[in-house]
Amino acid sequence: MLSCSLLYAVLRVAAMTTQVGYTMQLTPILNVQLTDEMIPAISKLVCYMPKEVSLENHELQMRLILWYLDPQNLVKDISQILQDTVGRPFICLNEELFENVEWRSIIICLAFSPLMFIETRALLHRWFLLTGLASVLELEVELVSMVLDILLRPMWWGLSAEIGSKLPFSCAYFLFKHQLFRILARPLSCDRFLELVHNIKKSVSHSKRKLKHAATTNSMVDHKSAWAMAMNFPDWFYFAALVLSGASFSDSNICEVNEDNQPLTSSFVANAAWYIAWILDPIDESVCSLLAERLENLSRALTNKQLNSCVHNKLKKPKPSTCQSQTIQIWLEELEDVKSIDVKNNVMFRRIILGMLIGCSDAIDENGYELLLHYVATGMLLQSTESQYVGFKHKRWNHEFLDKCSRKEPITGACIVFSLTDIAEKISDAVSETREIAVDFICKVKLKVVGYLLKCVRRLLQFENGENNVILVKDLHRRMLRWRHQGKDVFHGYKDIDDTLNVMTSKLS
Numbered sequence: 001m002l003s004c005s006l007l008y009a010v011l012r013v014a015a016m017t018t019q020v021g022y023t024m025q026l027t028p029i030l031n032v033q034l035t036d037e038m039i040p041a042i043s044k045l046v047c048y049m050p051k052e053v054s055l056e057n058h059e060l061q062m063r064l065i066l067w068y069l070d071p072q073n074l075v076k077d078i079s080q081i082l083q084d085t086v087g088r089p090f091i092c093l094n095e096e097l098f099e100n101v102e103w104r105s106i107i108i109c110l111a112f113s114p115l116m117f118i119e120t121r122a123l124l125h126r127w128f129l130l131t132g133l134a135s136v137l138e139l140e141v142e143l144v145s146m147v148l149d150i151l152l153r154p155m156w157w158g159l160s161a162e163i164g165s166k167l168p169f170s171c172a173y174f175l176f177k178h179q180l181f182r183i184l185a186r187p188l189s190c191d192r193f194l195e196l197v198h199n200i201k202k203s204v205s206h207s208k209r210k211l212k213h214a215a216t217t218n219s220m221v222d223h224k225s226a227w228a229m230a231m232n233f234p235d236w237f238y239f240a241a242l243v244l245s246g247a248s249f250s251d252s253n254i255c256e257v258n259e260d261n262q263p264l265t266s267s268f269v270a271n272a273a274w275y276i277a278w279i280l281d282p283i284d285e286s287v288c289s290l291l292a293e294r295l296e297n298l299s300r301a302l303t304n305k306q307l308n309s310c311v312h313n314k315l316k317k318p319k320p321s322t323c324q325s326q327t328i329q330i331w332l333e334e335l336e337d338v339k340s341i342d343v344k345n346n347v348m349f350r351r352i353i354l355g356m357l358i359g360c361s362d363a364i365d366e367n368g369y370e371l372l373l374h375y376v377a378t379g380m381l382l383q384s385t386e387s388q389y390v391g392f393k394h395k396r397w398n399h400e401f402l403d404k405c406s407r408k409e410p411i412t413g414a415c416i417v418f419s420l421t422d423i424a425e426k427i428s429d430a431v432s433e434t435r436e437i438a439v440d441f442i443c444k445v446k447l448k449v450v451g452y453l454l455k456c457v458r459r460l461l462q463f464e465n466g467e468n469n470v471i472l473v474k475d476l477h478r479r480m481l482r483w484r485h486q487g488k489d490v491f492h493g494y495k496d497i498d499d500t501l502n503v504m505t506s507k508l509s
């Protein structure tokens with residue numbers, strides 16, 4: 001107890017004499033060089049930090065002071081979270097950030113200090129621009145949403161009402177594009193979506209005008225840009241993909257109408273296509289508009305099919321589902337041939353498909369889902385479901401090679417199913433008038449993907465037990481149980497799921 005207060009006092013004195021000099025700067029200061037004498041002194045102090053983390057006020061403050069003393073301490077904390085999340089693909093990030101006491105204390109510190117929050121967002125954004133890794137982006141998105149959650153309900157996070165009431169307003173955390181932030185942070189709806197696109201178009205043309213003679217386009221994508229802000233709220237991206245697939249929304253009556261009071265769906269689709277294209281390529285205007293046009297064409301093909309071909313196919317046993325997933329597949333194949341568009345390695349590109357799978361859940365059957373989910377997971381299109389497992393039967397390869405190359409795919413596949421369901425859950429309220437309809441909406445998607453999920457999980461379970469594998473299976477087991485109850489549990493008497501869960505339990509015991 002005594003040593004703790006002593007340490008705290010020492011830290012405060014150190015902080016008062018620090019040379020880093022934090023002010024509300026407009027550029028990230030994480031790359032500040034500290035003087036050589038300071039670093040060993042600070043790392044000596046870090047050794048005295050209590051190893052057992054708790055959520056005591058004192059310890060939170062000490063962590064914050066350490067971040068102030070040496071920004072590298074913040075970098076270390078954030079990269080530790082990142083490393084752990086990359087190594088454990090099946091954890092549910094937002095639950096884990098709350099339940100893991102150390103992580104929770106980091107998030108609370110970020111909420112206590114808007115400056116550190118800004119630094120962290122800038123840091124993760126820079127890492128994302130450098131690596132293009134989905135895991136970096138996901139962590140950034142989750143950190144932003146958790147800190148906003150603390151501002152919204154501090155007591156749920158274990159803070160006292162007094163401290164909660166002293167937390168700053170959101171504008172302190174988002175110095176740039178705060179107006180855009182306020183639109184993005186609201187619940188999804190059609191009219192807000194149109195407002196969002198309008199706002200972004202204005203902001204983009206404004207910064208283009210400023211850029212006219214500048215040599216760099218960096219400012220279009222840096223941490224202060226509208227694009228960086230939009231990337232933190234990916235639900236709007238999926239919402240736009242849902243619009244393209246012709247989904248109807250509970251508030252679509254508010255959408256723009258023409259003189260005869262008919263909804264201007266074409267302008268709505270055009271805005272959705274533009275938004276997706278802009279997220280994929282915020283810099284090159286010509287690529288963006290070409291992509292937007294292609295997306296509009298895809299949307300036309302999808303919505304026409306829904307209306308037409310399914311009607312005149314009625315005589316010979318309609319199979320609307322295959323035509324829907326084929327439409328998307330053909331579109332993907334055509335896009336691969338276009339030289340001027342190179343989006344295949346873009347993190348967000350394959351995720352358009354996730355939004356469409358949710359939007360077309362009535363019109364795509366299980367096989368269609370499987371083919372497209374496989375595409376999202378691997379970037380490869382298959383001709384039929386069968387061929388996917390052919391390679392697996394050939395045991396000509398040496399075992400280790402097979403182990404390595406085929407292990408990644410079922411992991412990614414299962415993760416995609418979990419995120420698809422999470423997205424459906426987040427979007428469900430915007431497309432449903434009542435809670436019951438929203439639950440049905442989620443369950444419809446779950447029933448379509450359960451087959452693919454089980455295939456992935458079974459393949460994963462065939463691999464031998466290693467220590468890493470135990471953690472993996474433990475996380476997967478927990479995630480499967482959570483998934484099963486999302487929306488509601490529609491798998492009563494579904495022997496395949498029970499069996500798979502039992503296999504996992506037996507591997508863990």
Ligand SMILES: *[C@@H]1O[C@H](CO)[C@@H](O)[C@H](O)[C@H]1NC(C)=O
Pocket residue numbers: 290293294297
């Ligand atoms: C979109 O469809 C229209 C009409 O079918 C066609 O003329 C146009 O070339 C298509 N655009 C792209 C980029 O494929």
